[in-house]
Amino acid sequence: MTYIKSWDEFAKAVERVYVNNPLKCRFVMKYRNVDGLLTMKITDDHVCLQYKTEHNQDVKKLEKLLGHLIRDMASKEK
């Protein structure tokens, strides 16, 4: 349940966990407007990695990551 401090590290970890077990892994994000807090989590029920941010500039990076992830998930490849 550790929070990763750097975005780049988290992004790499997301790819790694996904590739390791594509069908088991899920990506969860939770947004609280009241606290201005965005929390993200990737897990395959063995590994669980989280990242949280309060900054707007992370949304752009998140978009890029999500774009990759959606494409990978909805493809014919295994």
Added chain:
Amino acid sequence: MLLENDSFLSELTRMFQRTKNTGSVSITMKRWDGHNKPKPRTGNAPEPTEYKCLFRASARNKKISTVVSQKDVTKFQMAYATLLKGNLIGLKRGEKKDAKATKKAKAT
């Protein structure tokens, strides 16, 4: 509640609006191979022909979900990105502006 892609997005927008002052929204995405039933203990499960992307969202006590197939990915992704940009508005603005502002303040 399983929704079409478009109605999922508009419902999600409503969720963000409803949680403006209280609570939170969580969104899960994962790969889905099209099977709802558990793997049979004997014999092999049918081979998945196509993978899709399953989205779930929940806020307060409402839950919605949608399935995005490969041909809709680009369209959905763009709409989703716009939605996020428009709704994750409680976050702190970038530091760049602050840096500029402090520079200006120093200069004057």
